Amino acid sequence: MKNEAEWDAVVVGAGAGGAAAAYGLCQRDMSVLLLDAGPQFNPIVDYPLTESDWEAHEFPEKPGSAASITFAPGQKLTGAEPLLVSGSRGVGPLVTSGTRWMEKYYHVRGIGGTTLHFTGESHRMHPDAMKMQSRFGVAADWPIDYAELEPFYIRAEELVGVAGPASQGARWRSRGFPLPAHPLSYAARTLGRGAAALGLDWQANSRAALSRVWNGRPPCNYCGGCNNGCPRGDKGSADVTFIPAALATGRCVIRADSPVIRIEAGAGDRVTGVLVGHADGTIERIATTHLILACGAVETPRLLLASDALANESGEVGRNFMDTLDVMVGALHPDPQHARRGLPSDAISWDFNAPDAIPGVIGGCRIYNASGESELKGLAGFALRAVPGWGRTHAQSVRRWWGHSLHVGGIGESLPNRNSRVDLDPDQRDRFGIPLARISAWLDEPDIARLRFMAAKSRELLAASGAVDIFETYTSWDWFGASHVFGTCRMGADSASSVANADGRSHRWRNLWIADGSVFPSSGGGEAPSLTIHALALRTAERIGKDD
């Protein structure tokens, strides 16, 4: 082992939370070492959106960019759920085993983290969704309210360059979005006519994608490829926003390919440093005055549990896991749409987002134009999924219907339960001997009811828009493929039932802080979490070292 100089703060994880925390700390003249287990990506080289076979590629994996995760057995699928069975007309059912397919946790390790492949929706929480226990008797209350978070939303939106509409209902603003909303795509306007027929509000989504030049970054050219990685730098991923801003202060050092494998605890309820594993098998100890964990709601609890259950005085580390509750429905419209053109998720309805907006079920959702996220952007995907069969009839149908697909999706509140958690796999370990994170995910009846509502509403919207020929449905009822995950180190006022306090600090460990989605006491009604993670991390960075 070798020793390093002591930093004011070491931040573990260079994604939405860690990058924002590092920036916030640098703004306060603190020296920051920002570590990430994954690599540095090169957008020009790594994101193959100019290649003819682009459709066959997901966001790239590089050595170290995908964490190894294990899963507890999937939930047994009971009851007939005709609206929720995943599959397409062209390929057939996705799941035939009778149990929920625990496919993958969609997480990126690397400088920029999961923001590298996120769509870039930029949402504030619904204020009422932060008071789920006191208002509705479920989940837990956030120990802060919307008003406390609002100034940090503003800071994050300014740095990222969020483009959004003048108003978003209950999400009041002290200042407008820094950039004007993007125009709706042709397909989004087709869906908008359906929304109008149903009496739904249908508005421009707020997006971390530039509608004009901002801080030297170019505007979006509406290629629709956000989820494959943005080679232009107009999408507001952390690697082109918070990280360069942190580096510009001269007080931040970034190290990729540096997995933290253990946190060291010392006297006086303080942690003293971290151990970092290197490719050659050596272990490096790095001392720090403050430690900020921002590895996401799966890897952060893993690291704490693997460090002799650090900060788990409440027993809540790893519990209250909330996954991504979502639905996507695709249908053919009589007229060509070519919906791959434009920003993914460019239009949204917040009508059912309030926690009491869905009749008979607590917890909200949003409905949106999912055409760009459907991965049905290329000809091959369309031919295989939307058009059944083979031979000449198939070829003729592909020619007839190419470009006619529209997708509508819903994302909803995921409520915590005692069966959903992250713990340490008892059998499997990484190359440093650290147990892997194991995800157990369970849907209770209210979650399934919310999924049914989202599926029905998505179908209604498609039909009202003229797209009545449904050819595929994908839902998290039978398919776990989460990207938004929360709750495993929840924050709260009561140290007996939460891991961190309102500032993101461990209730016991005075210099241990958490700045990622794991601190969310509730998931929100389908809001994309990155902006709230940024805002919470900026707020935490404001408080670090203030009361020691």
Next chain:
Amino acid sequence: MRRRVFIAIFGSALLGGTALLWRNLSLFWRPGFDLHIAETVKALTGLLFPGDELPGAAELGIHDRVLAMAELRDAMADGVGWFDQRAKSQGAANFLALDESARSAAIEAAFASRDEAAKQFVVLLRFYAGLNYYSHPTVKAAFPYTDPPQPEGFADFQDPPR
């Protein structure tokens, strides 16, 4: 959020396929069988994605790309074995000895079959041959809006499709 449906289906399709890997390998993988498999896969691919206004999959060499996929070798061996066995039960030497009508009927039967090897094979073949066929530059050139997303993007994203 969702960004992985296309590839996830790809992965799901392989789940069953991997269960077949190595099974029956010794039964089918004998000298000379490679060529027979290649010819049968070529014939099947040509029927699945035939030429009409555009060149067909066989003409574009799509079968070669499928045959080059090492992870499909055993599924192909199993599947071709099923097609040959079915042809023999109808009095033919093998699948390739059937006329086009009988070959098409065999494909329909494979898609409808309860035999895991047969169904898995045609599902995988449809998927991978289709993926390669509809990604081929010659085919894509016949359809609008099939260029890569970058560097141009879509300046007409607000307009009716051209």
